[in-house]
Amino acid sequence: MAEVAGTTVAEVMAELAALEDPKTRAVNEKHGDDHAVNLGKLRAVAKRLKTQQELACRLWETDDTAARLLAILICRPKAFERDRLDVMLREARTPKVHDWLVNYVVKKNPHAEELRAAWFADPDPAVASAGWALTAERVAKGPEGLDLAGLLDVIETRMKNAPERLQWAMNHCLAQIGIEHAEYRARAIAIGERLEVLKDYPTAPGCTSPFAPVWISEMVRRRQEETAA
Template identity: 35%
Template sequence: MAKQMTLSQVMKELEVHGDPKVRERYVRDGAGDNVFGVLMGKIRALAGALGQNHALGLELWATGNHEARILSCMLLDPSALTEKEARKLLEPLTLSLLVDELVGRVLVKAPVAEALQGRWMDGNKELPRRAGWKLLAGRIAAGLAKDLDVKATLVRIERELPEAPHRVKEGINYCLVWIGLHLPGYRKEAIAIGERLGRWDPRPIPKGCTSSYAPEWIAAVLALRKGEKTEARKKMEAATAKKKPAPERKKGAPKKASARKRTS
């Protein structure tokens, strides 16, 4: 049974779970000053207890608090949003993480998703453009883009990605990868386009993450589906293992006997 809580009770619950070090990281990443520093696991647990609650979700969003808005994305009812309401939620955003949460958790499932997708993809604002491409990717994955002209979309991806702002590039590339993964008939073409576009993201790959280079990303997910690892993943894990320092031996602890017998 869903837990009944008021807005003030939920905000107090979030504040209690705030961590100053996590807050520092969120602020550094662009979450603004209205943030407690609550880890995602705690937010998900609270969302599970509350269940879907559209009215409370809207109240949480209106606070402007970072964690409250993440939680809001887990409570909102996609079917209850009009196109105007959805635009009001997303278009003022300045943080790509919140854009992705709102799109992936709510708007992809909304009846107005296709209309929003077209408006945002054809617009000139950076984060709404990102949202439009992410919406299309999500609808492809969910089998909701049945009337999509995939060939024309692939042409558009190759044309628009090189000159797009970085955060839009990420959305376009995400869509390319999702076409390659969820539309097998276009996989080779998606990989070929990825190869022609090249490694457009010069940033180092964070430890434990997959390359944003579309051919490698597609290969990594396909390998994971088979329970395998790509060569790139094996090399990355080997390099990480080499960097790990050997565990320190406690003072006074006896040395372990060698497995190899000493020859005289």
């Protein structure tokens, strides 16, 4: 995607301010986020701006959540150096910025695996959660070299009492191991049943529960049906 020059940070910040909606802010605050811009409208701004790496970097430096989300959408993920991404992750204060940075930028960056290994055991739970999120991705797409039994050991020992964001990422990894690796499926389900993490998480009709035993069983069932069809 070609870069478009000429847009200033001030112009973008004014546009984002004009898009703010109190109802959106109220909903976001329930999830720990502090911005008031509808994400659909934010994506429309990003689509118009297209890729602008320099502007993205300047928007990130504003420390404004909506501006940082927009920066993630218009940046070039492969352009960031490893140390810069490490700093950005530690600066990502809100859950949405943290999640988008990991999924839209870090996963597409050539330093993703190096960062996964570095973040995985970081003493900061938010940073560690990024390491676990990247590990869950590897469990599904490139498990070669991962100690899956060892991951289950850590999950079994630490997930129950982990802080919320880290617990969620570890639970995702647990589910991915059970879904993708039949030889560990029974153990993954047993761990989930014993720990009961997210067992009572409210799930909308038609959606799959994040409770690992249910999540694993449902995804395996769907794949079996697809194979049989």
